[in-house]
Amino acid sequence: MTDMTTSQEDGTLERAREQLWQAVCARDEDAAARAVFTALDDGADPQDVLLDVIAHAQREVGRAWAENRFTVAQEHSATAIHERIIAAMAHRVPAPATDDPRVAVTVACVDGEWHALPARLLAEVLRLRGHRVDFLGAQVPTPHLIAHLHATAPSAVALSSSLPLRLPAAHSAITAVQAIGIPVVAGGAAFGADGRYARLLGADAWAPDARTAAGLLERGLPRPAGGAVRQSVDDLPHLIDQEYTLVTRARRQVVRSTLAGLEERVPAMRDYSAEQRERTAEDVLHIVEFLACALYTDDGSLFTGFLDWTADILEARQVPARVLDPTLVLLQDELKDFPRTLGLLAEGRDTLRRRAARPPAPESGAPV
Ligand code: B12
Structure with a gap:
C-alpha cells in the first residue's frame, strides 16, 4: 500500500465511495467509471480503490438487497458495473x-x-x-x-x-x-x-x-x-454417523414430503400459483441444504445463523418469520431417525421462538 493515509486524509476515497454509490444506484456505468478513475488520477492507491471503494460499494449492494431496497436486477446491474470497472482498471494500471x-x-x-x-x-x-x-x-x-x-x-x-x-x-x-x-x-x-x-x-x-x-x-x-x-x-470424525450423507441423498424426497405437509397445514398454499409453489420449494430446499451443511461441520450456529438471516430477509419483505416454523416441524417428522439432525432442528426452532419473543425494533428515527 503506498498512499492510503494521504488519499484517505484528503477525502479522495470518501468522495469516490459517495460518487460510485450514486452511480450504481442510477445504473450509470459511465458515472461509476468516472468516480473510480478520478480517484486514481487524484493519486489514490489502486489497491485502496479496489478494497475501500469498489468492495465497499459491493457490500452495500448486498445490504440494500437484504433490506429490500434493491431488486435482484438492481443487484445484478451493480455487480456487472463493478466487474467491468475492475477489468478496465486492470488494463489501465499496469502491474x-x-x-x-x-x-x-x-x-x-x-x-x-x-x-x-x-x-x-x-x-x-x-x-x-x-x-x-x-x-x-x-x-x-x-x-x-x-x-x-x-x-x-x-x-x-x-x-x-x-x-x-x-x-x-x-x-x-x-x-x-x-x-x-x-x-x-x-x-x-x-x-x-x-x-x-x-x-x-x-x-x-x-x-x-x-x-x-x-x-x-x-x-x-x-x-x-x-x-x-x-x-x-479424517478431519471430521462426526461424519461417521452418515447423517450428512443420508440427509443430502434424501433431500429431494424430503422437500417433496415437506411441501405436501405444508399444503395440509397452511390452507392458503392450496391456492398458490405454479410460480409461488416453485419459490416455496426452493426455500424449503435451501433450509434442508443449510441443515445438511450444519451436519457436515457439526456446527449448529451455521443453521441458526441461516434461519436468522432468512427471518431478516422475510421481515424486510413484510413476511413474518413464524412462517418458517411449520417447515421445521415437518422436517422433525421427516427426519426423525437422525439424532444430530433433530438437535439442529430443535436449536433452529428455539432461535425463531426467541426472535418472536423479542420486543420489536424501534422505528428508525423514533426515540430509543
Ligand atoms: C453479487 C452477489 C451475488 C452474485 C455474484 C456475482 C459475482 N460475479 O460475484 C450472484 C447473483 C451470482 C449471487 C448469487 C447468490 N447469492 Co449472492 N451475493 C452477492 C453480494 C451482493 C456481493 C458479493 C460480493 O461481491 N461481495 C463483496 C466482496 C468484497 O466480499 P468479501 O467477502 O468481503 O470479500 C473479501 C474477503 O472475503 C476476502 N476474500 C474473498 N475471497 C477470498 C479468497 C481467499 C483465499 C482469501 C484469503 C480472502 C478472500 O477478500 C475480499 C476482499 O477483501 C453478496 C452480499 C455481500 N455482502 O457480500 C451476496 C450474498 C453473498 N449472496 C447470498 C445469496 C443467498 C445468494 C444466492 C443463494 C441467492 C439465490 N437464492 O440464488 C445465490 C447463490 C449462488 C451460488 N451458488 O454461489 C447471501 C448469502 C447469505 C448467506 N446466508 O450465506 C449474500 C450475503 C446476500 C445477502 N445480503 O444476504 N450473489
Missing part, C-alpha cells in the same frame, strides 16, 4: 514489472460457487503487488482444478467461497490440492468471520481480506507433505 514474482498463485472459486467478484478482487490486489496470478473465476470443479495445477505448478492456491453451502465442496478441494503438495489459503464469507471453517477443513491458512491474504502469501506458506487424499471423516 509492476518483475522477472522474479515472489508468489505464483492460482485463485479459484469452489465448485458450485458463483460469487466470483470477491476472488477477482483478491486476484487484482495480488497482481498489483507484482505477483503472478492465474485467475480461474467462478465454480471450478475440483478435478479440473487439480489437472490445471499439475500443468501450472503454482506456489499456492487461493480458494474463495462466499456461501457456507459450498463448505463440503471446499473441503474436497482443499484436501485434493494439498495431496499434490500445494498449500491452500482459504477465504471469503463462507469460511466464517473468524475463519473457523477454514481451520475445521484443514486449510493451510485463512485471511479475512485481500490485504491480509497478500501479506500471508508474500511471507510464504509451507508446502504440505502431499500423498494420499485425506477422507472427509
Whole structure:
C-alpha cells in the first residue's frame, strides 16, 4: 500500500465511495467509471480503490438487497458495473514489472460457487503487488482444478467461497490440492468471520481480506507433505454417523414430503400459483441444504445463523418469520431417525421462538 493515509486524509476515497454509490444506484456505468478513475488520477492507491471503494460499494449492494431496497436486477446491474470497472482498471494500471514474482498463485472459486467478484478482487490486489496470478473465476470443479495445477505448478492456491453451502465442496478441494503438495489459503464469507471453517477443513491458512491474504502469501506458506487424499471423516470424525450423507441423498424426497405437509397445514398454499409453489420449494430446499451443511461441520450456529438471516430477509419483505416454523416441524417428522439432525432442528426452532419473543425494533428515527 503506498498512499492510503494521504488519499484517505484528503477525502479522495470518501468522495469516490459517495460518487460510485450514486452511480450504481442510477445504473450509470459511465458515472461509476468516472468516480473510480478520478480517484486514481487524484493519486489514490489502486489497491485502496479496489478494497475501500469498489468492495465497499459491493457490500452495500448486498445490504440494500437484504433490506429490500434493491431488486435482484438492481443487484445484478451493480455487480456487472463493478466487474467491468475492475477489468478496465486492470488494463489501465499496469502491474509492476518483475522477472522474479515472489508468489505464483492460482485463485479459484469452489465448485458450485458463483460469487466470483470477491476472488477477482483478491486476484487484482495480488497482481498489483507484482505477483503472478492465474485467475480461474467462478465454480471450478475440483478435478479440473487439480489437472490445471499439475500443468501450472503454482506456489499456492487461493480458494474463495462466499456461501457456507459450498463448505463440503471446499473441503474436497482443499484436501485434493494439498495431496499434490500445494498449500491452500482459504477465504471469503463462507469460511466464517473468524475463519473457523477454514481451520475445521484443514486449510493451510485463512485471511479475512485481500490485504491480509497478500501479506500471508508474500511471507510464504509451507508446502504440505502431499500423498494420499485425506477422507472427509479424517478431519471430521462426526461424519461417521452418515447423517450428512443420508440427509443430502434424501433431500429431494424430503422437500417433496415437506411441501405436501405444508399444503395440509397452511390452507392458503392450496391456492398458490405454479410460480409461488416453485419459490416455496426452493426455500424449503435451501433450509434442508443449510441443515445438511450444519451436519457436515457439526456446527449448529451455521443453521441458526441461516434461519436468522432468512427471518431478516422475510421481515424486510413484510413476511413474518413464524412462517418458517411449520417447515421445521415437518422436517422433525421427516427426519426423525437422525439424532444430530433433530438437535439442529430443535436449536433452529428455539432461535425463531426467541426472535418472536423479542420486543420489536424501534422505528428508525423514533426515540430509543
Ligand atoms: C453479487 C452477489 C451475488 C452474485 C455474484 C456475482 C459475482 N460475479 O460475484 C450472484 C447473483 C451470482 C449471487 C448469487 C447468490 N447469492 Co449472492 N451475493 C452477492 C453480494 C451482493 C456481493 C458479493 C460480493 O461481491 N461481495 C463483496 C466482496 C468484497 O466480499 P468479501 O467477502 O468481503 O470479500 C473479501 C474477503 O472475503 C476476502 N476474500 C474473498 N475471497 C477470498 C479468497 C481467499 C483465499 C482469501 C484469503 C480472502 C478472500 O477478500 C475480499 C476482499 O477483501 C453478496 C452480499 C455481500 N455482502 O457480500 C451476496 C450474498 C453473498 N449472496 C447470498 C445469496 C443467498 C445468494 C444466492 C443463494 C441467492 C439465490 N437464492 O440464488 C445465490 C447463490 C449462488 C451460488 N451458488 O454461489 C447471501 C448469502 C447469505 C448467506 N446466508 O450465506 C449474500 C450475503 C446476500 C445477502 N445480503 O444476504 N450473489
